[in-house]
Amino acid sequence: MNAPRQPLIIGAGPAGLTAALELVKRGVTPRVYEATPHVGGLARTPVDGDWRVDPGGHRFFTSNEKVLELWNSLLPPDQWISVPRRSAMLVAGEYVTYPLWGRDLLIQLGVRSGVRGAGSLLWSRFRRNFRLDDRSETFQEWGVDEFGRHWYDLFFDGYVRKTWLADPNHLASDWANQRIKPIDWRRPGDRPADLDVFRYPRLGPGQLWEAAARALANADVTVTLNAAVVAIRQDRRGWTVEFEDGQTASGDAVFASTPLRLLINSLEPQPPKHIRAFADTLRHRCVITVGVALQKRYDIPFNWVYTPGEEFRVGRIQNYGRWSPALAPENWNGTHLGLEYFTLPHDDLWEASDETLGHIVEQDLGTLGVDHSEIEHVMVVRSQFAYPIYDPGRERNVARIRDYLKQNFPTMHPIGRNGMHRYDNQDHAMLSAMHSVARYFGENIDPWQVNTDLGYHEAGLLRN
The missing domain is CATH 3.50.50.60 (FAD/NAD(P)-binding domain)
Structure with missing residues (x-):
């Protein structure tokens, strides 16, 4: 037996x-x-009264039928919503749509920046054609190959340093092909209307x-x-x-x-x-997600805003109103954001008190043009083992x-x-x-x- x-x-x-x-x-x-x-x-939904926070911004998508069947077996159809993903990088005061579109790169940040970026990209592609080994080992090598030095420095170098807490030349490029999409050079009329729509549980x-x-x-x-x-x-x-x-x-x-x-x-x-x-040798990044409810309603047409610049301490900002209105109290009409701060265990930010963290949040909101007097509610969620470091x-x-x-x-x-x-x-x-x-x-x-x-x-x- x-x-x-x-x-x-x-x-x-x-x-x-x-x-x-x-x-x-x-x-x-x-x-x-x-x-x-x-x-x-990390895929939990912390709750404080009628406020809910998604610590990592979890999109539900899969190419596997068994996974889809399991999701559907756990929640009925009326508890799922379909959400179109829109993301942007906040650079030089401009929201540049991400994934990056060629037309935006050429004109949105000025003709001079566009010409410099296009020339840098062509030079990177030219040099890559003459290398014996086409594989990029580090993230920095991969990024310069894929986007050219100018656009890599503008959009990715600072962001990766801030979120991965390491020199991009000391990070492997393994994850980049999956997580970062190449520049799309199609004309606006050729882009699919339903680009990157994902499912999301109504309550997070x-x-x-x-x-x-x-x-x-x-x-x-x-x-x-x-x-x-x-x-x-x-x-x-x-x-x-x-x-x-x-x-x-x-x-x-x-x-x-x-x-x-x-x-x-x-x-x-x-x-x-x-x-x-x-x-x-195996290390993790932590993330501190600060849910901030603002009394004023701001028109931010993005789920995620990436902040690569040094003027921000925050690495990424979620706009919870674009995820699900049910993450905020019913009939509430302000702006509900999730500010994500990436850190390592035992560093100053991870050890910081909620009061110290609150000052950092106020500074970042000020850089966004938001006065701290508009803050109605704050939730702090700390996640220690959030992201394996590559x-x-x-x-x-x-x-x-x-x-x-x-x-x-x-x-x-x-x-x-x-x-x-x-x-x-x-x-x-x-x-x-x-x-x-x-x-x-x-x-x-x-x-x-x-x-x-x-x-x-x-x-x-x-x-x-």
Whole structure:
């Protein structure tokens, strides 16, 4: 007789909750443990009264039918809205539409800037044609190749320094092909009217993952919150996970969306020194999202505004009114913004008090032309493990850790953005969980092959 399956899931973000739902679908009851007081990870929706904040600006799109089916199974059609994406970069006081359009680049910032940019782009393309190796290793190399030095410096260099907190010449270019679209040289009349429309839960991304937690509860699956892991041990009987409060849980497999570095450092006995050294190189950016409600209504026709200039401390601004009106109180007619500040653990901004952060927000609003007297409501949301950093050694070091875990712990399944230390979207994180569950049941599928297409450009199915 086969031993009963008793999988443990560490993390109740999109990957962990998806793994739990997939296991339930296959007749297995997992146990889920989350270190924080909430489900959803970065895709949660913090609430303060009638105010809601989306900490990361989560667009729901996918090219995978199974992901789409799961989304639709959790929320009814009337709880989904379709949102056209419009983004801009605020440069020299001008909102330049992003993705970048050739016509805008040539005339919007002045003819001199346009001519300089076009000449710089042509020179970069000319030089690239004579290189033996066409692959750009660093983000800076990739950006200059793709946009030319002038437009790269104007739009991307400062933004990347501010948001990735690193010299662009010290960042790998792996993620750039997926996240940054090339210049579109089509005429305005040739552009599709429905460019980049995405789905969004009416009450923010957390609405979906709270629904997932309820579905699990209805299937008698317990999601234990405030359960920080301090140690993970394996013996011939299986796995034992120890939590901060001294409690333990045992099972036959572990699905872990906890940051890969923390996973390696929690294993007992300790992995070899070189594996721990690889893990210690893996870093994350934090994000502090400040939800600011302004009494006055400003006409900002964009979901996101990127702020590459040094005059701003904020890296990106969300206009929540363009996401969903339900993120603000009913019948409210002001402007609801989300200012995103990117930081590292333990640096001055991360450690700053809400009061100090408030002064920074007021300065940035002032640069936008907004007086602080217009502020009606403020919410501060801190997310520590928000974005894996893509330094040049990331791919190699993650591969070595992956191979070590596969060889020594075949019933340990890292999943999701943090578990695999990759800049995955929600659908990719979910697919890594789905594939890991399939592998747990003996299917020949490799979760690490999810999101390896360099041409993926964040577009997909929109059907209800």
